[in-house]
Amino acid sequence: MKSRNGEELEYPWAIVHVDGDGFFASCEVARDPSLRGKPVVVGAERGIATAMTYEAKALGITRGMPIAKVRRLFPEVIIFAGDYAWYTEVSRAMNRIIFRYTPEVEPYSIDESFADITGFQIPKKTTYEAMARAMKRDLQKELGMTFSVGLAPTKTLAKVASKHDKPDGCVFIPLPRAKEFLAVTPIEKVWGIGRRTSVKLKEEGVSTALRFIDRPEKWVASRLSKPYVELWKELRGEMVHPAHAGVRGKQQSFMHTRTFTPPTSDRKVLSRELTRHLESVLKSAREDGVAPRLLSFFVKTQTFKYRSTTIKPLHPTNLPSELLPFIETQLDPLLDSGGPYRATGVIIHDLIPESSVASDLFAPTAHERLAKVYERVDALNERYGASVVHLAASRPGQRKRGAAPGPMRNGKKKPKNHTRGMPFFQAER
DNA sequence: TCTGGGGTCCTAGGACCC
DNA sequence: TCTGGGGTCCTAGGACCC
Known part of the structure; x- marks a missing residue:
């Protein structure tokens, strides 16, 4: 029972997640293209590495590594103090580009945004997947850095998608294929499942996202709190958290x-x-x-x-x-x-x-x-x-x-x- | 992981009231 | 004074995120 264009069943909603790769470090490279291809680390102002280019990652530098250690072990690395005013500007530019595709843009953090493109494939005479690809292309061309993009029916699945092929990925999870992806997603990698809960779930044999959604809702509800039941629904393709545009409520x-x-x-x-x-x-x-x-x-x-x-x-x-x-x-x-x-x-x-x-x-x-x-x-x-x-x-x-x-x-x-x-x-x- | 800084949301349990 | 049961409000703290 497929609808006329086939896409309604694949994407009852079409949510894109956009994630800047090594964002702060990439912003530095974007500002000074001579840094391209070099290992760059940001975090001098805090004394620990907070962001790094993939060249730096390849050396073995990880988030949280003391800057002093980076200097000692990798003298070739270029180290910056974070310039958050600049990163905020780049972030705004990122959202303006996404906004060309849909008004439903939800900035989630300085380097991540969700966008709801549901329905827009029709007036634009294209497909959701082509839209996601075009969005990524525009972002990269205009901002001079790479992005990992995911398209799926819910925010949580879109996060799974964008994470699946980092960096520089573009991953689509139409609803019928969700289980394939969830089978290879370790439970602790799921957005909203942290260290505590993943230990608890693993003790009960839930080691992947697929095993999690295969448990009955009551099983989840009896062990975990409300946000985890919502997470369970989102992973099954049921929209619980819409990507809401516009002004976020006041800070709490x-x-x-x-x-x-x-x-x-x-x-x-x-x-x-x-x-x-x-x-x-x-x-x-x-x-x-x-x-x-x-x-x-x-x-x-x-x-x-x-x-x-x-x-x-x-x-x-x-x-x-x-x-x-x-x-x-x-x-x-x-x-x-x-x-x-x-x-x-x-x-x-x-x-x-x-x-x-x-x-x-x-x-x-x-x-x-x-x-x-x-x-x-x-x-x-x-x-x-x-x-x-x-x-x-x-x-x-x-x-x-x-x-x-x-x-x-x-x-x-x-x-x-x-x-x-x-x-x-x-x-x- | 010998562990930085800034946030969000939810729950349990006590106090208080009818 | 003892007995219930139910509701609301508040606070401390847990868990998670980037």
């Missing part, structure tokens, strides 16, 4: 965190780090026009254990000086394990529009005055570069010129603490 949370070496138990260092994170995360909130109802922060021990706490201020606010006292008072209970600690972080969530905060019933004038102060601070920082002005509590105390900045320091001298009452701002330059 903002986080800022940093690891420092060596680990420390110095309360002053931890407090200063947290203050910086708080400022940075609230700056993002102000840029987005939101204020958090919840503030969490954590310290991470040497053994990667997290100690965290969540605070609910009386009223939501995105002004650092109003939240800083919470961190100061809640930090000590977190440190009872003694440390040392290798990282701290601040997360804000339950974000609400800033406009609904402005009418602060309790202290309208004080809050509004403070909000004005921060407006000026943000403007100054915008004009003169990142964080020229910030809370004094986040300054390294009495740092000597040339001394290791921030957390590297031992923090012998007391940083001045003027955080009680009104904030104390200080210019660094």
